[in-house]
Amino acid sequence: MLNDAPATATQGAAAAVIKDATTASFRQDVVEASLRLPVVVAFWSPRSPQCKQLLAGLEKVVRGAGGRVALVRMNVDEHPAVWSQIGQQLQLDSVPAVVAIDQGRPVDVFVGALPEAQLKAFVERLSGxxxxxxxxxxxxxxLEQGDLAGASELYAAVLGQEPDNVAALAGLAKIQLDAGEVENARQILAMVPESKANDPALAGIRAALDLAEQAASLGDLAGLEEQVAKDPDDHQARFDLALGLAARGDREKAVDHLIEIRKRDRAWNDDGARKQLLTFFEAWGTMDPDAIRGRRKLSTLLFA
Known part of the structure; x- marks a missing residue:
């Protein structure tokens, strides 16, 4: 249930099960254990740097799964018999090799080191x-239902568990920005660790913040509207008007003004109209209707 989620998210995650198996303990640590929860078996050799890299990534991802899946490491140099048997059954001939076991049966497998995102996907297929x-x-x-208070509580619950969760920080910042609290949004983004400052999840909210600050400096739009009506080729006035309209939520007109600039002079301000459109699209999100419409109009111009 939605209202139960904050309490659930703040509960302590179960300790991750990570252990080393031997030939004697393999059945108990892997086969029997997989009857209770899925087990990821990593066959590795201490002689291989790639194996060490994989183990570090797997251990991180399994800990992140919060006890929903176990990790068992199997040193093939010390226990060649088990590796030989599993390798023959699954046609594996090199390490690192990773086998997912559920209910006593292999259900997934890969060979070689994978990036963390793919490791996470592998574990989530197994554990949900x-x-x-x-x-x-x-x-x-x-958020889609317009329940900003509920979304804020949910993001706060996530941050109570993971204070550096970039997606949750970006979500809270976006809620503050939509409410007109630009400084609050900035302060939330300041909580992002430096090591995650370039996370793609932050691109949209940063673009939206920049737009809000640009628009705030424009003041009343009546003068800009009069100037554009008086001189349709005043591209700077039309550009500024587009920024102001976007900030006020009139995205359709904002897009149309930038498209009009590009129709009249695509080279103006070093192709500034197209670049600003791309900034809009990033700030509004991939599935925003005005972003989709704007991309279509821009594509028509590009290939005209």
Whole structure:
């Protein structure tokens, strides 16, 4: 339930199960254990740097799964018999190799080191989405329904569990920005760790903040509207008017004014109209109707 999610998200995650198996313990640690929860078995060799890289990534992802999946490491140099048997059964001939076991049966496998995002996807296929992911999905649904207070509570619950969750910070900042609280949005973004400052999840909200600050400096739009009506080729006035209209929520007219600039002079201000349109699209989001409409109009001009 949506209203139960904040409490769920703030509960302590179960400790991750990470252990080393031996030939003698393999059945108990892997086969029998997989009857209770899925087990990821990593076959590795200490002689391989790639194996060490994979193990570090797997351990991080499994810990993030909060006890919904176990990780068992198997040193093939110390326990060649188990590796030989599994390798023959699954046609594996090199390490690192990772096998997912559920209910005593192999259900997924890969060979070689993978990026963290792919490791996470591998584990989630086995264990399902984490509680954090579920709450983030519910926050997005609340936003779509216009429930800003509910979405804020959900994002806050996630941050109580993961203070550096970039997507939750971006979501809270967007809510503040939509409410006109530009400084509050800036302060929330200042909480993003420096190591995650370039996370793609921040691009949209940063673009939206920049637009809000640009528009705030324009003041009343009546003068700009009069100037554009008087001189349709005053591209700077039309450009500024587009910024102001976008800030006031009139996205359709904002897009149309920038498209008009590009129709009249596509080279103006180093193709500034097209660049500003792309900034709009990034700030509004991929599925925003005005962004979709604007992309179509811009594409028509590009290929005209």
């Amino acid at each position: 989405p984490s509680e954090i992911d579920q709450v983030m999905a519910e926050a997005a649904a609340a």
